[in-house]
Amino acid sequence: MIPVIDGHNDTLLLHLEQPDRDFFSRQESGHVDLERAREGGLAGAFFAVFPPARTVPGAPATFTRRDGTTARPVPPVVERAEAVDATNAMVSQLLRWDADPERRVRLVRSVADIEAAMADGALAAILHFEGAEAIDLDLAALDVYHAAGLRSLGIVWSRANAFGYGVPFAFPSSPDVAPGLTAHGVRLVKRCNELRIMLDLSHISERGFWDVADLSEAPLVATHSNAHAVCPSPRNLTDAQLAAIAGTQGLVGLNFNTGFLAPDGSSDPELPLEVMVRHVDHLVDKLGIDGVALGSDLDGATMPAAIGDVAGMQRLLVALQDAGYDQDSLEKIAYRNWLRVLRLTWGE
Numbered sequence: 001m002i003p004v005i006d007g008h009n010d011t012l013l014l015h016l017e018q019p020d021r022d023f024f025s026r027q028e029s030g031h032v033d034l035e036r037a038r039e040g041g042l043a044g045a046f047f048a049v050f051p052p053a054r055t056v057p058g059a060p061a062t063f064t065r066r067d068g069t070t071a072r073p074v075p076p077v078v079e080r081a082e083a084v085d086a087t088n089a090m091v092s093q094l095l096r097w098d099a100d101p102e103r104r105v106r107l108v109r110s111v112a113d114i115e116a117a118m119a120d121g122a123l124a125a126i127l128h129f130e131g132a133e134a135i136d137l138d139l140a141a142l143d144v145y146h147a148a149g150l151r152s153l154g155i156v157w158s159r160a161n162a163f164g165y166g167v168p169f170a171f172p173s174s175p176d177v178a179p180g181l182t183a184h185g186v187r188l189v190k191r192c193n194e195l196r197i198m199l200d201l202s203h204i205s206e207r208g209f210w211d212v213a214d215l216s217e218a219p220l221v222a223t224h225s226n227a228h229a230v231c232p233s234p235r236n237l238t239d240a241q242l243a244a245i246a247g248t249q250g251l252v253g254l255n256f257n258t259g260f261l262a263p264d265g266s267s268d269p270e271l272p273l274e275v276m277v278r279h280v281d282h283l284v285d286k287l288g289i290d291g292v293a294l295g296s297d298l299d300g301a302t303m304p305a306a307i308g309d310v311a312g313m314q315r316l317l318v319a320l321q322d323a324g325y326d327q328d329s330l331e332k333i334a335y336r337n338w339l340r341v342l343r344l345t346w347g348e
Helices: 011-017 034-039 080-098 111-120 140-148 183-195 206-215 239-247 273-287 310-322 327-346
Strands: 004-009 042-049 105-107 123-130 150-154 198-200 251-254 292-294
Touching (some): 004 123, 004 327, 042 080, 042 111, 080 140, 105 111, 111 123, 123 140, 140 183, 198 327, 206 239, 251 327, 273 292, 310 327
Parallel strands (some): 105 123, 150 198, 251 292
């Protein structure tokens, strides 16, 4: 079994919504728990902290645009006080797992920590923020969260905040659908570089992507995105964006969400693994074999039935092997490319 480092899950949000859920025992709900993680070879993962917005009463789930295509309305913004409460609860949850007396989950702050956890058979947990709503404009909270273990940050989710603009969920669409970084976002990028916090470009507008590319001194990374050339969702990356990532020795983690994989944008869980392989092929063509990894979006998206949950991670690797990827390439995609880019970014 090949060890896997996964670039994104929403398991902390699931536990925020289901506080009695036991992560350390097998669960019937959700995609990730420790027992199924071990079955799937999960050695490390980015645990996302995502402050959810309140649902607007009566708001439609989708609407039809004048050209006949469908889209979801832009999600409402989240007030900082509300975001801080949710963020602190999820960070606290990860800290409690890290305090497990058996040390089965380790909150890691360096590549050496990840490698030590892998050697011990523990799950290496990387603290990631999906949206910077909990960060104040003076960035004092960023230092506090960094001290608590924050090592990866997505400036925005698919909504606007004080630092920048995300892409709405529309199909088909270019990612060039919103403004880029604000002046506060520029300062946030620079401070993340100083603290060596990895910046995730997965949900940001195309203009924001290029703003970060112009500013950041670190490799460009999208933890959970796919190829726009295969599936024209604004959440996916154009070939020009992929070229920019390749130019910085960056990385893209393949998102397993069926809606970001299927060429027609559908969310059918019967999507065949061959479509995932097609995205990997395109990403490898544009990024090289060293620039492609995994970023599943488990517990936050519709998974292909052929994968199911975290226990099915190895099935994708088997499909890639059947498509001609050799052992060295499979290991790079599964975990070694994450270690490479984190070493470049974190400096360890």
